[in-house]
Amino acid sequence: MVIESILPPGVAAADSVVDPPDAELFPEEEAYIARAVEKRRREFTTVRWCARRALDSLGQRAVALLPDRRGAPGWPDGVHGSMTHCAGYRAAAVAPTGTVAGIGIDAEPHEALPAGVFDTISLPSERASIRRRHARVHWDRLLFSAKESVFKAWYPMARRELGFSEAELDLDPGGSFTARLLVPGPVVDGRPVTGYQGRWRVVDGLILTAIVVPRRDAL
Template identity: 60%
Template sequence: MIESILPSYVVSEDLFEDPPDTMLFPEEEKAVEVAVDKRRREFTTARLCARRAMARLGLPPVPVVPGPRGEPGWPSGIVGSMTHCTGYRAAVLGRSARVATIGIDAEPNEVLTQGVLEVISLPAERERLRELARRSEGVCWERLLFSAKESVYKAWFPLTGLWLDFEEADLSIGPDDGTFSARLLVPGPVVDGSEVTAFSGRWLVRDGLILTAIVLPAPATTAGSPPGASPGSELIGS
């Protein structure tokens, strides 16, 4: 499902259930040895998606071990992102020669827990959400905002190794074209000598799910980006 909001130069795999016979590498087993069953199933199936995506890139299966902040450790020459929520797991990968970073997120199309919106949003974003709610029904716009900010962080972290707070990106959602943009309110990462000042991405609401994705191409590939992709620092999406 997520492939519909991705450019053609990345690969993706997603699943809507947890195959019971999926095996982990020993290094991965150690990462979830004390995890509850729900966490273990999410972790395992997301890695199954990642290994299927690796196969589509012609790569052998390897462990994907979480780093200090939970970030996935990808093989050399590969960038990617994983996500999971109730009823959905996905992984998106690309070669670093073509892709600078990827961030994806999946959420249920349901309202946020009371009080969460005030923590994850800026006043200007909440005003835009009120306008979206007046214009269109069927989409939990506050949850979409949260998901898009999660994708921003996942795209940001591999480039910086730094935390990005929710209030350090000002996000706008395009209700009619399935896009979003996030203006960074702190100095951005430098990619090939140029500062990234914003991320742009795409979103999809289908079958009770909200999906968001950012794919920032490597600078050498922007001239040949497919339709719908923006160049350089303006492009694009656990």
């Protein structure tokens, strides 16, 4: 399992590089995706197949996982989770709410961002740092993926959007990254969240990033 390599103990995960032909949806999920094109349907179905495998390893029964207005999946009571999919890869990660306050994972192809996107999603300090890096990693795409993981960890806590310019990231070549929030963060376990710690990996043509926010009592 690829995504598991950047997740801490206690977080259950499942991933897939194919779309299993026997993967099924709940009726509510079928209704949600009914008008989608085939590519979107395959992504939607397989990533929920992964999520149900991960939930099963926590002893959670299978339930419909419906997106909210922003696309964030609704998880069963007592669980935090995150999903991701890109060409050739789908993954989900879940953990009990008693041990983690949030999870964000993201997968992207290991290739450069389309022209013009890097300047749109990055801050001047991030661009300056990344342009000094060696070229063996597509740092622009890695930054984008890490910011996606930041948003996925942030949104369920704050229940509002977080713009690309509202968190400043520092990517460590050793496989970790930090995100400093530039706007007031949500309060978790009596403390305001001011940033996140994450991990990243490049493997098999993919960029993977992950953030897991531990509960205060679990530290």
